[in-house]
Amino acid sequence: MATKPDGHAAPARTPFDFEPQDISVSRLLLDPNNYRFLDRRKFKKRSSNRFHDRTVQRTTLDSLEQAYQLDELKHSIITNGYVPMERIIVVHYPAKSGYYLVVEGNRRVASLQSILKEEAEGVRELTSAQRSSFSKIPCAVLKSSGTSLKHAERIIMGIRHIAGPREWGAYQQALLVTELKDDDGLEFKEIGETLGIPSTEAARRYRAIRALKQMENDELFSKKAEPAFYRLFHELIALPEVRKRFGWSWEKNFFEDMERAREFFELICGDTKTEPKIKTFSDVRKLSRVVGNSKAEDSLFDTEQPLTEAIRIGDQGKKSEDASDLLSEAKASLEGIGVLQAQKLRKKDISLIDELVFFLQQLKKAAAGL
Numbered sequence: 001m002a003t004k005p006d007g008h009a010a011p012a013r014t015p016f017d018f019e020p021q022d023i024s025v026s027r028l029l030l031d032p033n034n035y036r037f038l039d040r041r042k043f044k045k046r047s048s049n050r051f052h053d054r055t056v057q058r059t060t061l062d063s064l065e066q067a068y069q070l071d072e073l074k075h076s077i078i079t080n081g082y083v084p085m086e087r088i089i090v091v092h093y094p095a096k097s098g099y100y101l102v103v104e105g106n107r108r109v110a111s112l113q114s115i116l117k118e119e120a121e122g123v124r125e126l127t128s129a130q131r132s133s134f135s136k137i138p139c140a141v142l143k144s145s146g147t148s149l150k151h152a153e154r155i156i157m158g159i160r161h162i163a164g165p166r167e168w169g170a171y172q173q174a175l176l177v178t179e180l181k182d183d184d185g186l187e188f189k190e191i192g193e194t195l196g197i198p199s200t201e202a203a204r205r206y207r208a209i210r211a212l213k214q215m216e217n218d219e220l221f222s223k224k225a226e227p228a229f230y231r232l233f234h235e236l237i238a239l240p241e242v243r244k245r246f247g248w249s250w251e252k253n254f255f256e257d258m259e260r261a262r263e264f265f266e267l268i269c270g271d272t273k274t275e276p277k278i279k280t281f282s283d284v285r286k287l288s289r290v291v292g293n294s295k296a297e298d299s300l301f302d303t304e305q306p307l308t309e310a311i312r313i314g315d316q317g318k319k320s321e322d323a324s325d326l327l328s329e330a331k332a333s334l335e336g337i338g339v340l341q342a343q344k345l346r347k348k349d350i351s352l353i354d355e356l357v358f359f360l361q362q363l364k365k366a367a368a369g370l
Helices: 054-067 070-080 106-120 128-135 146-163 170-182 188-195 199-216 227-237 240-245 258-269 281-289 294-300 307-317 323-334 347-369
Strands: 017-024 088-092 100-104 136-143
Touching: 017 088, 054 106, 070 106, 100 106, 100 136, 106 128, 128 136, 146 170, 170 188, 170 199, 170 227, 188 199, 199 227, 199 258, 227 240, 227 258, 227 281, 240 281, 281 307, 294 307
Parallel strands: 088 136
Antiparallel strands: 017 136, 088 100
């Protein structure tokens, strides 16, 4: 059971269920704040009491048509008819009586609306049977009240798009996890059980979103922050040495040291003159080979040096403890001494060679004894 910040148990949420109902497609409102849209750079949420505006609905339909390849789904509907294998899930829309907001099934409803729009525009011919079949479809009206309804919507979308067959992108999934944690008060264990993911993964997604949100709210980097960076923060959170180097607090779930955090922001953004040094989650993972080595970090933050150079310096500074590796490194180093250099060796250098020869003989005897 979720708890309030004061430690007391939160009131139990009202159970929710569904009421089957056939609803006219013209009374189904596409969700303009659908999670599918949230990773667009210039996306702005629409006011919930304006969803029914024709302009808002037309823009939402256009977005779904352009970005989510409705042509294939439309072709399937025209060819096979509308097959309601799963009911469209909707909720009553409070701002306009008799209308419903689509919770699950926006692509299918958009496809039907697009087909009917094309017929009205004279682009497509439908039979009377098709027109009737496409105009009114089986739906399931989600029944609940107050905050429980919003919670129910989130759970249904999570089951469908995180644990279910049609996954959202990582960013959208993490946003839902964050809302279940912050708005609904669920613990990571509850979120994991609800969505069918490990609780540790729910926590990692939550922390990654919190890190990205901090960048979005930073006065220096807010205009550069974008949803595509989520995957980079998701990797950063998982690497103890790296997250510590850039000022992330595991206990408090935010960057405590903003100067260090901004160093990471700069690495993933670049500037007007240079490309970002960190572009993929694999690049973030490689930072484990750099942090903690002052020379490697100097190279990392030098805009004129590539990431590969910082990694090379970092790897060079980490001595192996494996005997075979150490012998190979010693051999490679000694092979660097050429004939001309050997001719310049002094008496003390010859003595050092004798010591090395004796040491190597002792190692050989020890190895033979084993």
